[in-house]
């Protein structure tokens with residue numbers, strides 16, 4: 289079959305791009321190896337956080353152009369999500385309000401500096417600092433040394449968002465094929481993506497999200513190192529307890545590099561996520577590993593039932609800047625959001641859709657980023673990354 293654009297991957301990257309393209313009148317085919325949202329997009333913590341990872345690196349490498357880029361895109365993903373949720377009536381429990389809590393006193397200084405910087409740049413109106421003595425107003429935990437609330441970020445049910453956007457895309461004519469693993473992607477004069485059943489010929493191909501190493505050639509070689517992140521969901525909490533631990537129903541992430549993140553679901557479960565180990569292997573018992581962290585943050589939840597536990601892979605690039613660009617002139621890629629992908633995938637989808645339409649400005653900037661590569665193969669690279677994470681965890685604890 290033929291289309292203007294063939295997208296490989298049916299997570300946020302693929303579906304957000306498909307929707308951006310379909311809104312502009314392109315014919316689009318999405319090929320997904322499993323089910324829509326099966327990867328990180330359907331498993332994540334649902335924290336919709338402004339900006340993208342690696343902002344300091346973007347500023348230091350691109351200077352003024354980088355600062356302008358960051359200001360332009362900071363809330364772009366959030367805005368796209370909010371407008372799609374409204375336009376397509378997607379039921380994904382979207383709520384505004386996200387908070388970074390200072391795990392160490394020195395982290396509060398960094399939050400203050402960040403808010404000052406944003407206020408000086410004229411876009412800090414949605415940020416609010418919470419002083420250590422005032423923390424009870426925002427969280428029922430004594431563990432933290434202050435916080436920053438971002439009222440324009442928030443949280444949502446990620447799988448329902450992904451499925452809702454896929455439905456909206458299908459409504460605009462996007463053809464979505466599940467259980468269709470792509471086995472080959474060829475650029476050149478007659479680009480196509482092949483599956484066991486056939487091929488899609490398209491003017492442009494988009495590798496949307498983390499792919500198997502065989503597709504990670506050229507600029508993607510040695511770039512991406514997946515690492516595990518895990519979440520537990522408690523039993524539904526009594527309203528009084530939910531209000532006590534999270535009185536403003538905020539999504540919360542702490543300021544450590546190897547961080548804890550949590551929020552309440554619409555049915556008042558605490559979804560508590562974090563990293564379980566530094567071996568880069570899935571833990572044998574996610575509940576047993578995450579429970580001590582959960583009760584350290586909220587001792588009042590000692591003994592609470594953990595009804596669900598799951599994990600997924602976070603796509604880490606060493607520079608922390610998402611990798612958005614072209615493997616060949618008509619084969620695009622987008623990946624490496626470093627655990628910060630709800631907003632960033634939607635930004636990337638728009639940037640790639642713009643580029644396919646001939647507006648290259650933002651894609652060009654991302655392509656200029658000099659990434660760090662590990663020319664050591666996936667296994668060794670993952671072990672090195674695990675060691676690096678352990679280093680950061682120890683540093684967090686100091």
Ligand SMILES: Cc1cc2nc3c(=O)[nH]c(=O)nc-3n(C[C@H](O)[C@H](O)[C@H](O)COP(=O)(O)OP(=O)(O)OC[C@H]3O[C@@H](n4cnc5c(N)ncnc54)[C@H](O)[C@@H]3O)c2cc1C
Pocket residue numbers: 296297298299300301302319320321322323324325326327328329330331332333334335336337468469470471496497498499500517518519549561599600601602603622623625626627628629630631632633
């Ligand atoms: C446990 C966890 C918690 C997280 N929490 C947050 C959070 O709270 N906030 C946040 O912003 N980010 C979070 N993230 C990160 C975020 O989920 C990801 O950055 C984002 O979902 C990436 O979307 P994606 O579409 O690029 O990748 P994915 O969702 O992984 O989608 C890629 C898709 O491509 C498909 N695919 C792969 N190879 C092929 C092939 N050969 N042919 C066809 N299809 C293929 C896969 O099946 C998959 O469905 C979290 C991640 C994890 C794992």
